[in-house]
Structures are given as structure tokens and as C-alpha cells.
Amino acid sequence: MSTNLKTADEVLTDNAEGMSYLNRLPRRVVMLYLPMAVFVFVLLFPFYWMAITAVKPNEQLTDYNNYSPFWVVGPTLDHIKYLFLETSYPGWLWNTMLVAVGSTALSLVASVFGAYAIERIRFTGSRQIGLVIFLAYLIPPSILFIPLAFIVFKLGIYDSRLALIFTYPTFLIPFCTWLLMGYFRSIPFELEESALVDGANRWQILVKIILPLAVPGLISAGIFAFTLSWNEFIYALTFIQSSENKTIPVGVLTELVRGDVFEWGSLMAGALFGSLPVVILYSFFVDYYVSSMTGAVKE
Secondary structure: OOOOOOOHHHHHOOOOOOOHHHOOHHHHHHHHHHHHHHHHHHHHHHHHHHHHHHOOOHHHHHOOOOOOOOOOOOOOOHHHHHHHHOOOHHHHHHHHHHHHHHHHHHHHHHHHHHHHHHHHOOOOOHHHHHHHHHHHHOOOHHHHHHHHHHHHHHHOOOOOHHHHHHHOHHHHHHHHHHHHHHHHHOOOHHHHHHHHHOOOOHHHHHHHHHHHHOHHHHHHHHHHHHHHHHHOOHHHHHHOOOHHHOOHHHHHHHHOEEOOEEOHHHHHHHHHHHHHHHHHHHHHHHHHHHHHHHHHOOO
């Protein structure tokens, strides 16, 4: 009796149906290796450029007649020493970390409650409210910072880290709520109904059932919120004035650019070290991030 089932070896080889078009090396190079090489180059070249610029002596930064712009001869650590020892960069790094963690925590708490109420309680108009919350994310921050500045001045938190921690959730909560709505929607309602029958209340269901199952979604929303908080510029430039309270995006730009003088070595070093925490965060939680994005689009 014939069968259409294939062995595991047949499925895993290039002769398997659906992968036969990659059997020949020229086609594999054109269809797979070349696009991947271009993608990796575009992705990693900025980091390479920042790294070599951060260790280039000053004379090599502009003398392209005698030195290659893509390589460094006699690397130096002077730019890095200047950045960490003669500027407030360590303080900027600490400020950025506090602001990013604080605003992310506030945003996740608010987003969890909002997403759970919209997706699991099923009240009248919940879908419309979810759409309005997502549309709020589309409002440009350049429009919001003027009324937010008025509120910040009234609260007396101008030129403090609290000003950023309390204003960043205005653009973090809408998207995080929308993301968690999609993930909560993928959790079977039968689990919640069984818990209600057993006498559990809504708080117990949220803490003991929904949140443990939604850990990948929470990690994804946290990564998104942390990344936006870490890189945010407009609010940090508007609400922070003193050098000791600045974050990395604002501090590097305003303190290392003096008129028409650009400290290129220190600028690139600051950008490189400022991007490392986000890169490390993604490298540890990339699997959770991908799985949560998949769950967010499930119906």
C-alpha cells in the first residue's frame, strides 16, 4: 500500500519537496547567501564604523589621503578615556538606565490592566477602546511635548528624572497595550472560565493564570518599552536642562558638539557604549520577543 508520509531524513535534506530549488549552488548563492550577506553587512556596518572611529587617533579621522577610512592604524583609547573620565557620561548612562527601567515598569503595569480589561472582561465598546488606544500611539511626540511641558512645570518636576519617567508612558502604554491585547487574545478562555467556576476572582485569574502564560508577551512589551525609553530624544531634550540629569542621547549630542567642533571619536564611543545594553537585552530575550510577536497576531 502506498503512502505519502516521508521519513525524517527526507524532510531534512535539500531533496525534500519545497527546498529542491536550492539544490544547485549558484541558485543557493543568489537566493540565500547573497541576500543574507547584504543583510548582515547593512546591520553590522554601523557598529563597525562606530568601533573603529572610537579608537582612531585624531589625525586619521579626516586625513583620508594617507589613511583608509575603513581601517585604523595605531588605535588609541584617548577618546574613550575622555568620554568616561572628563565628561558626565557615566552619570548619563545611569540616568538613562533609571529612566528606561522606571518608565518601562509603569508602562507594563498600566498595559497589563488595560489589555486584560479590554480582551478578557468583554464589556460594551471594548474593541473600539482598544482601537482608540492604538491610534493614540500614532500621535507624534512633537505634538504632545508642549502640553506635557505645561504639566511637568505645574508638578515641579522639571529638570529631574521623574519628568521623563512620568512622560515616557504616554507613548509606551498605547503600543504595549495593543501588543498585550493580541497575546491575551491567544490564551484560551476556557482556562479563565474554569477558574471562575472554581471560585477565583479576577485578580487571582490575572496573577495566577494569565500572567504566567503571557510571559513571552510581557518580555516583548518590556523590550519594546525599554528600547524606546533608552533612545528617546525629544522629551529628554525638552524636560532636562542640567548636565548631570541628561540621558545618553541628549548628553552625547549637546556636550560633545561645541559649535562647529565635533568630538567624533568620543561621539562614536558614546554611541557604541550606549547601544550595547539594548543589544545585550535583545540577545538574551530574542526567542521570547519573536514568539510574543507571533502570538500578538493570532486570532
